[in-house]
Amino acid sequence: MSPAPAATGFEPVADEILIGGCWKRGTGPEGAVVDPATGAVLQVVTQATVADVDTAVELGAAAAAAPAWRDLLPHERARFLHRIADGIDREAARLALLQTYNTGKTLTETRALVGSAAGTFRYFAAVLETADENLTTRRGSALTMSVHEPIGVVGAIVPWNSPVASDAQKIAPALAAGNAVVLKPAEWTPLVSLALARIIDESGLPSGLLSVLPGRGSVIGDALVAHPGVGKVSFTGGTRTGRVIAHTAAEKLMPVSLELGGKSPTIVLADADVEQAVNGILHGIFSSTGQSCIAGSRLFVDRRCYDEVLDRVVAKAARLRMGPGLDPETRVAPMVHRAHRDSVARHVDLARAEGGRIRCGGTIPDEPRLRDGAYYPPTVIEGLANDSRTCQEEIFGPVLVALPFDGEADLLAQANDSVYGLAAGIWTADYRAAWRLARRLQAGTVWINTYKQFSISTPFGGVKESGLGVEKGRTGIAAYSRQKSIYFGLDERPNPWAG
Numbered sequence: 001m002s003p004a005p006a007a008t009g010f011e012p013v014a015d016e017i018l019i020g021g022c023w024k025r026g027t028g029p030e031g032a033v034v035d036p037a038t039g040a041v042l043q044v045v046t047q048a049t050v051a052d053v054d055t056a057v058e059l060g061a062a063a064a065a066a067p068a069w070r071d072l073l074p075h076e077r078a079r080f081l082h083r084i085a086d087g088i089d090r091e092a093a094r095l096a097l098l099q100t101y102n103t104g105k106t107l108t109e110t111r112a113l114v115g116s117a118a119g120t121f122r123y124f125a126a127v128l129e130t131a132d133e134n135l136t137t138r139r140g141s142a143l144t145m146s147v148h149e150p151i152g153v154v155g156a157i158v159p160w161n162s163p164v165a166s167d168a169q170k171i172a173p174a175l176a177a178g179n180a181v182v183l184k185p186a187e188w189t190p191l192v193s194l195a196l197a198r199i200i201d202e203s204g205l206p207s208g209l210l211s212v213l214p215g216r217g218s219v220i221g222d223a224l225v226a227h228p229g230v231g232k233v234s235f236t237g238g239t240r241t242g243r244v245i246a247h248t249a250a251e252k253l254m255p256v257s258l259e260l261g262g263k264s265p266t267i268v269l270a271d272a273d274v275e276q277a278v279n280g281i282l283h284g285i286f287s288s289t290g291q292s293c294i295a296g297s298r299l300f301v302d303r304r305c306y307d308e309v310l311d312r313v314v315a316k317a318a319r320l321r322m323g324p325g326l327d328p329e330t331r332v333a334p335m336v337h338r339a340h341r342d343s344v345a346r347h348v349d350l351a352r353a354e355g356g357r358i359r360c361g362g363t364i365p366d367e368p369r370l371r372d373g374a375y376y377p378p379t380v381i382e383g384l385a386n387d388s389r390t391c392q393e394e395i396f397g398p399v400l401v402a403l404p405f406d407g408e409a410d411l412l413a414q415a416n417d418s419v420y421g422l423a424a425g426i427w428t429a430d431y432r433a434a435w436r437l438a439r440r441l442q443a444g445t446v447w448i449n450t451y452k453q454f455s456i457s458t459p460f461g462g463v464k465e466s467g468l469g470v471e472k473g474r475t476g477i478a479a480y481s482r483q484k485s486i487y488f489g490l491d492e493r494p495n496p497w498a499g
Contacts, residue, residue: 010035010101011094012043017214018197019052020059021207026052028215033191036104036334036374037324045190048213050223053182056211057229060153060180063208070150070178074128077176080205081125084172087199088118095195099164100325102191104334104374107325109288110164116456117168117196123456124176127474141491148481150178151231151255155224157217157245159237160186160336161291163193169456169471170234171200175209177480182211182230184221188337190214217241225249232256232480236293239394239420239465246468257469257479259293260462261394262422265415266296266451267437269428270304276449277427278312281400284425284451286320286378289335290344290398293466294423296451298391300411303404310359310382310402317378317400318360322370332398334373341374344397348379351390351401357383361398386414394420408437416442421463425451444470 016023026046033042063069069077088095095117096110103110134146156170163185174181185193190212197212213220221241225233225248234257235245242260249256266284268277284296301309323330335341341364348362361379365371382402384390391401405411415424424443426434438446444462447453454460461470471479 009097010042011098013045013098013191013194014198015043015046017046017048017052017194018201018210018212019048020056020211021063021201021209023201026214028052028219031187031190031214033102033188034337035101036336036338037326039338039372039374042101042191045194045214047215048220049215050219052213053220053223053227056182056213057153057224057227059208060182060211061229063206064150064152064178064180066206069206069209072178074131077178078125078128080203081121081128081172081176083203084200084205085118085121085125087203088114088121088196091195091199092118095164095192098195099192102189103160103163103336105162105288105325106330106333107328110325113162113165116165116454120165120168120456121172124172124477127477128176131474131477136485141489143488143490145486147484147486148177148478149484151480151482152179153230154179154181154480155184155227155230155233156181157184157221157224157233157235157237158186158193160189161288161293163189164196166236167193167196171210173471173476174234174480175205177477179480180209182213182224184213184215184217184224187214187216226252228252230254234471234480235259242467255469257471258467259460259471260422260465260467261396261420262293262295262462262466263298263392263394263418263420264294264296264423264425264443265298265300265418265441266425267411267415267427268299268301268305268309269426269430269433270302271429272305272427273429273449274305274309274312278309278316280425280427280449280451281313282316282320282378285400286317286332286398287452289333289376291336291340291396292452294445294452295396296423296425297395297400298386298415298418299400299402300405300415301402303406306402306404310380313400313402314359314380317380320378322365322375322377324373332378334375335397336374338374340396341376344376344395344399347390347393347395347397348381348399351381351384351388351399354384354388354390356381356388356390356401386417392418408433412437412440416440419465422466423447423462
């Protein structure tokens with residue numbers, strides 16, 4: 001592979017990593033960052049080492065304990081978060097373009113993700129301005145209260161599918177709670193995390209509170225999770241890796257937040273607005289090229305309208321334009337890497353072997369304009385039972401499996417028959433049915449007559465093998481804190497116990 005030509009407009013980030021407030025070239029192995037749209041190498045980035053993890057944690061602990069940070073009142077910490085948000089806004093165009101080159105996503109999506117990142121810092125700044133400690137109900141002769149204190153050093157491990165937004169959703173509440181953060185970006189997509197780190201560093205945040213260490217998860221990620229100086233880990237990624245992290249955390253008796261995989265059901269009842277449902281289904285699975293933990297990858301349709309809904313889904317999916325993220329006409333951009341594209345293709349081959357009928361897509365494109373990129377078309381499969389591997393395993397690509405159902409009992413039995421429980425969608429005009437299903441579906445988030453909408457103010461988490469803990473919302477800061485109870489004795493008489 002050769003470096004991308006200068007005419008592409010790509011501007012490399014400085015080949016330095018942030019270790020305990022100091023920018024320097026990594027002394028670990030080099031990692032090539034590839035443009036998913038062309039297969040060309042954008043730039044080579046030096047990575048961190050295990051020794052860098054030690055340094056980052058040591059300096060982070062010192063920075064978190066220093067009076068310059070430890071003694072700040074909440075509204076004073078909020079000022080730093082506002083400055084970071086302002087810096088993201090100033091660099092929004094560059095960050096969005098950088099993420100499109102690095103992840104392949106459309107510019108429309110990366111602009112929204114950058115805006116979300118700035119909004120996340122502002123939201124948690126506002127929470128700091130309005131958060132109250134708890135004066136608990138008295139049950140005796142003591143005045144009782146509950147306070148939240150920093151953990152110290154937080155390890156944050158983010159995925160490759162939406163780095164800038166994921167970075168912000170971990171860094172902002174962790175800093176708001178008074179911690180230092182060591183961020184490990186995904187090996188394939190370190191560029192936006194490093195660019196964001198520059199913005200945060202230039203905000204005036206005390207040195208040492210943020211480190212960004214690119215590298216392999218099996219090296220840098222493992223070292224970060226196991227480090228005795230790390231008091232909490234927040235991880236977004238695959239369930240297999242999440243289990244390994246949970247095991248290490250159990251050995252350390254360390255809290256973790258784990259946002260893991262999903263195989264989310266999208267449900268169409270017989271009374272649904274078909275046009276609204278079809279467009280929502282397409283967005284829920286094929287936006288982000290299906291590379292989303294909450295993608296609506298299992299479609300359950302009432303048998304009475306199954307053929308009509310599926311025919312319309314297939315017809316529209318086949319017309320979605322594939323292309324580079326820089327093309328404003330693109331709806332389905334390249335996948336993040338050819339290796340991941342090939343993994344998705346193998347899953348579709350498995351679906352064929354299991355007896356699935358490919359209604360559209362299902363083949364790596366060979367058009368000259370797409371041949372060099374990591375493209376895979378919107379793919380719709382039917383004819384499989386819900387217990388097939390294709391219906392049970394997370395594919396993390398633009399692959400939709402459609403199944404009919406007969407009545408609510410059949411629907412719930414199938415929809416909940418999954419090791420995952422991250423999200424679900426319901427399309428119906430019957431609010432009573434929507435309420436019943438929303439409460440009985442085993443999922444952390446349920447959308448009704450919409451899909452894939454997010455708000456930083458609304459808590460997010462999964463059940464079963466989709467994760468542990470909840471992030472976002474006003475309680476998001478508490479997830480990065482230790483809770484302490486304080487008792488003030490008010491009884492003026494001596495304790496009679498000693499006589």
